Amino acid sequence: MKLSVLKETDAGETRVAIVPKSIAKLTALGFDVTVETNAGASAAFTDADYTNAGASIAHTSKEAIEKSEVIVKINPPSKEDITSLKAGQIWISQLFHRLNEPLIKELEAKGIKGLSLDAMPRISRAQSMDILSSQSNLSGYKAVICGADNLGKIFPMLTTAAGTITPAKVLIFGVGVAGLQAIATAKRLGARVEATDVRPECKEQTESLGAKFITVEGEGVKVEGGYAKEVSAEYLEKQKEAVNKSLAQADLVITTALVQGAKSPILISEEQIGLMKNGAVIVDMAVAKGGNTALSKADETVIHNGVKIVGVSNFPAQIPTNASELLSRNIDTFLSHLVSEGSFKWDMEDEITTETLVTAKV
Amino acid sequence: MKLSVLKETDAGETRVAIVPKSIAKLTALGFDVTVETNAGASAAFTDADYTNAGASIAHTSKEAIEKSEVIVKINPPSKEDITSLKAGQIWISQLFHRLNEPLIKELEAKGIKGLSLDAMPRISRAQSMDILSSQSNLSGYKAVICGADNLGKIFPMLTTAAGTITPAKVLIFGVGVAGLQAIATAKRLGARVEATDVRPECKEQTESLGAKFITVEGEGVKVEGGYAKEVSAEYLEKQKEAVNKSLAQADLVITTALVQGAKSPILISEEQIGLMKNGAVIVDMAVAKGGNTALSKADETVIHNGVKIVGVSNFPAQIPTNASELLSRNIDTFLSHLVSEGSFKWDMEDEITTETLVTAKV
């Protein structure tokens, strides 16, 4: 089987789906790997690294696509990608199939099997193929670095000859994968960290990292399989009350709250931003799904009343080397799960296959 | 006595010499403080903060200068500042008098007493007035954050379902104030840290922060009063050998090496940069004094062979709030040292006064 790795075309994307380290594993699975030229350049992987690992180089995406049965990318196919695709090919990338019905239809129409990485079921044995987890984790770290870089203060307490610098106060909304890593990173740097979440088990998890949890006493939260599915307006009101004091003292706020399959909830209203200190920074990690503050804009920094609201929609792209490594490992594990003795198994009893295969069976 | 605080005019400068918290102290010393409008804005101090603290606001720098006997700024006076100055006034700022003879001449000619903050003797009792220390310290922290932000990897080791991320390797040149804080910060974030310096006592200091020291066995180093005064070419050769292995493995290199009263030494040649990993980052903190690498450019990011060389000449300006707080505390302590019962003492027995007063006695 031939497999091609495309260079990402989305603006601001620096990652690559497959890193040289994975080539050997893919070869062992029976794949013959082609990589589009410069695919890994922005993640510090040269074409030479790929060829040394046993891949060949294609000079254009068209060439790469045409050469192979399986095509791998991180982001959904671009217009040109789709034009180059032919019936019978297998496309692997994030497809966001619930939000992207036309694209799925188009792929189905062309007779292409689309496997969506973001549709990976979050079950124990799929953890090693779950790109959401692996990327959220890095994002949590990076969001703190980004916050630290934007803040006019330092994180740790320092007693110096020129006076004592008080530790920065960091407030984190949403204690999922990203939120936890953000807590850990901010704690390490010496900040005082508080966090809040709708799921009650997050209290213990937050404390297991040495931070403080703000419990919101309120109802109207629907949690399903570990995910917040729905949060009532009443709850959001209660939450506001509970966090406002911390918000007013916070130097850095990081928001990570997502609700599966829905727009992210607005956790910080414009009015609440008004409560915040001059010079405070908000890093909104949910900005790609609408943002957790009333004012966040994707990939822009909004300054309101002296408060900087930094919206970064693709944090992993800022740590392309590590992010690509993890992604690549997720994908090669996924492929080794799908493939057996040199060909795809299409085991329709298997949850992982059925959930990720988002195009109708063609 | 009237004292004015000017808004900084240098490009990229965001700090302010006096923060609202210091106003009360200055008032107690007998000063009547005027602050140029928006002087603290970029450091998150509003004019209202200043007036609440008891200062008045001047609308232009000219107005501020003309109003007062004492004028305080961080950076040396601009052309306009000098025009506005009158005989008998006292100017306090960094003056870099050894490199800036024409400016000193000009001030002397106008009959202005110039007190240079950067000329503060580095003696124990002057530690609380030493802006070099207070700012280097913050720079050391910020350099690591900057490095972490530029690096395509994360610092800590993380074992995840998608594989284990190895900890970043950080190599620090120069274990002065900035270097030590950089070591501490990088350690906290979870990196493996190594450092090197010409002064042998730095070994113990480095280890006191839990990092590894690379000892260079070599002669030709002149250390005077805790400062490296001269480093022979032979020594630099030895150093290269000693660090090359670490350099080749380093993900992030931070250079802080300064030699008092001279251009900073080149510690990393172009050839050595060639040894480094694709994707590695160098943060050169000595770039304002010429830089520690052969390729560094002030306030530019040079990419050479996949290695990013980030030259930031004014790190403290990136953390203006804390930096200004410490500076302001340095300056108010300096003033309280100079002033007694409402007027300047001009105690010419006092090392602090004589060393900082860089204009000829006028």
Add this chain to the structure above:
Amino acid sequence: MHLDIQHIIYLLSSVTFILGLKMLSNAKTAKNGNSLAAVGMIAAMITAIVFHEGAVSPLVYGLIFVAIAVGTVVGWLTAKRVQMTKMPELVSLFNGMGGACAALIGLVEFHHYVGDSMSMSVILAGMVIGSVSFSGSMIAWAKLNGKIKNAIRFPKYNILNTIILIGLFVYAAWMVWTGTGSEMHLYVLFAAALGYGILFVLPIGGADMPVVISLLNSFTGLAAAFGGFLYGNQVMLTGGILVGSAGTLLTLVMCKAMNRPLFNVIFGAFGAGTTAASEAGPQGNVKEVGPSDLAVQLNYSKKVIIVPGYGLAVAQAQHVIKELETILEERGVEVSYAIHPVAGRMPGHMNVLLAESNVEYDKLKEMDDINPEFAQTDVVLVVGANDVVNPAAKTDPSSPIYGMPILDVENAKACIVNKRSMKPGYAGIENELFFRDKTQMLFGDAKKVLSELVAELKALD
């Protein structure tokens, strides 16, 4: 002249008992202490035979030698052949033999001293205590053995037992008072004492047996001491009293270690507490281990692997685990950490935790690298981890974690699991590992229990 040397030897024997017991209370000297006391014992026995004055028929000598010879062979073989896990019951058995011996002495000697109230008191006391010790030990033995399964309790057994005890006392006092020589009374008393011993131990649960054995042990010591008083024999007196007092203290110490007052042990409410935790779970029984036993096990291991999990983070036990590592490494034990990719609640959770207490990066081993090492590992210490060591992931296709790679802790020679209860972890499923033969559970909050473990390790030096 003979007599004098005899006294010196008895004295020396007593001293070996004291020294032996003292050495037994320190791990390093314990073995020598035991041998020393044994030497003293042999000396005392030989002395008793050799220095006896007055004519003795060869028959008697013969009987003595045969009894000793047979006793030695039987005792030796039994003790040598028994499995490690069966030792406590054997101790109980031997204790019972000692008690029986004391009781028999009383039975035989009784008629010699009829009328001498002091001696009678001593004889009857020795006999009663010996008998109680004998029958009680037998019951304890049967319980540990599994021959008697449950705590058998008569209604109001406490009151019943107390009445019998008082009855025994009154009866014996009456015998002394009247100076009766009636063998009938003697045998009634004997039987009653045996009965009391049975009733005393029957209601007590299996978990408390060690305490009971220790108590019966000190009873036997007391019985021996009465014998010593009777014969004016110093070595019996001192040996007996020594065991009586040391045994009593030991009983108290053991009670304290189990957090149960001795009163509860004797007067009911026995063994009710611990069984709940240790016998729950549908898949069978789990074995518990205490910090002190574990300390020995770790101290004398060559290679230990620590498997940290979410519970370590919850307990914030990162500093203690580092202390444990340091102390073990000082003792020459090789320690490493097996980091499962999804241990904890976020990727890298264990890294963050262990970095805080400065655990060296090189000691953290990835799953794939360490899995082959478990087979050469003496002890795996699982601290607050559960799902990541659940064999169901490999064996049970219906399990929600089926297919997740796990740490093969089962391959190690012993596996200790620390958690607070038998509750499941994140995945909400039972863990068969806890019920495996090689597994022992160390219940309690990780920080607390590990601190105790460290303290025990320090005490071991």
Add this chain to the structure above:
Amino acid sequence: MHLDIQHIIYLLSSVTFILGLKMLSNAKTAKNGNSLAAVGMIAAMITAIVFHEGAVSPLVYGLIFVAIAVGTVVGWLTAKRVQMTKMPELVSLFNGMGGACAALIGLVEFHHYVGDSMSMSVILAGMVIGSVSFSGSMIAWAKLNGKIKNAIRFPKYNILNTIILIGLFVYAAWMVWTGTGSEMHLYVLFAAALGYGILFVLPIGGADMPVVISLLNSFTGLAAAFGGFLYGNQVMLTGGILVGSAGTLLTLVMCKAMNRPLFNVIFGAFGAGTTAASEAGPQGNVKEVGPSDLAVQLNYSKKVIIVPGYGLAVAQAQHVIKELETILEERGVEVSYAIHPVAGRMPGHMNVLLAESNVEYDKLKEMDDINPEFAQTDVVLVVGANDVVNPAAKTDPSSPIYGMPILDVENAKACIVNKRSMKPGYAGIENELFFRDKTQMLFGDAKKVLSELVAELKALD
């Protein structure tokens, strides 16, 4: 009948001695233990007087009462009035009195037993040992007192002393052998013993005096025991032996704590080691303190302030200091950290260090905030800091650190400084603080010494 009760009381007294001594070896019970033994002592004395059989003239009673009364008053007042620091010499003095008492008994009783070689041996042994203890204690007292300043050593004093010792032994043996009743020989022996005591202690340096006193203490115990043997008096015998054995062990333990074998203490090379460290420095003497004494001091404090400095970082003792804080807080001691602005080698060095071991931010106090608090502080523990607590910064205009604000640790009730040596810190200057009255030095690497301190604190519970 009388006699019997007497024995019971003596027995009880002996038991109070044992219990008292046992209780004295635990900080919590020590005071009660002392009182208990005192009660036993009073009982024994009264018993000796009251239960005496046979006629006694009122004169004798009178003398006894007067002697006891005067002894009580003098003893009580001396002991009550002495300063804390002079107590060890007083102990030595009292010990000498006991020795003298034993010697006098021997002198007086001697002629009663002429010819009875056993009793003579006992009497002479008691007298000789008592005399050595008496004269030795007096010398020790004079040395501690400062009346004798230096170790006075004759050439080859070791050989000389050994010869005298052998001479004493031979002479006494000869007296017993011949059964001489000559008072002359008795007094020669007495004088020789006194002389030996003097020569024994004279060459020993002041630093080793506590060990010597402990040794002489056990000698006196032995002398008392010989008295007990002579009179067949159990309380004297047991009390004396008890002190003799406990005293000997204590001496060994003290030697071990000072890291000097007892042999060195007795046969020269005395007190040479420790003086170097403790008497260096131009400004006078420093006082040393050990981890165990410090542990008590901290345990019984209400408020403790820790002053960390560069040495804490060098030793990487951040985790241990946190452990110390935790254990002290558990004991109800209020602990905070005084962070000097320039402690360490970089701004915020101490913050970075202490954050690593999770010391709460709120416990870190800035200099200006904490300086007024020192006056209410029981103990300041300076760990590896030097310049930042150097009073020269305030008092000596010629000092390079003059004008630098410092932590006013001198205001606290006691100040303990931990560092490895008397070497200066960063500024390269002497620190007068170390020589102040309230200051005690705790020498050693911070991590090592603080670990010991923590262990001692744990043992104190």
Add this chain to the structure above:
Amino acid sequence: MIEFFTENKDMIFIVILMIFVGVEVIGKVPAVLHTPLMSGANAIHGVVVVGAILLMLNTEPDNYLALGLGTVAVFLGTLNVVGGFVVTDRMLEMFKKKK
């Protein structure tokens, strides 16, 4: 009572001291040693066999009941002694350092 005391005062004193010694000797035994210590103590009280031996030696050779019981007593006591020491020794095996 007091009479008894006076007669046996040394014995009683020895008993009291022995109690002290017993208690002290156990003192701070680490919990791991509880079982071996108990087992060792168990062997020591086997000294009761000395009593059984004395009993035998003092028994008339024709008192068969007494001889029988005495023989059993010696046997049981020996069992206690030998088994006790050996089992203790085996328990202590596990304190040996693995090499």
Add this chain to the structure above:
Amino acid sequence: MIEFFTENKDMIFIVILMIFVGVEVIGKVPAVLHTPLMSGANAIHGVVVVGAILLMLNTEPDNYLALGLGTVAVFLGTLNVVGGFVVTDRMLEMFKKKK
């Protein structure tokens, strides 16, 4: 020798046990208590005063030398006892919890 032993066997045994007790009792004394403990032991050996008292009681009322020496002995012994206990008590003051 052996004779002496036999005569005094209980005494000797008591002495031996007492040595054990003395050694055990000190056992693990923390170093801070060394001095008070020594001082307490010092007071206890003041029991020699009992000997001095017995000496006096047994002395003929006209043996003035003996009476004199005896009185001194009682005085010195009492000093040892009283001074010893009181000074120990004072040393132990510092173990009281400050309130």
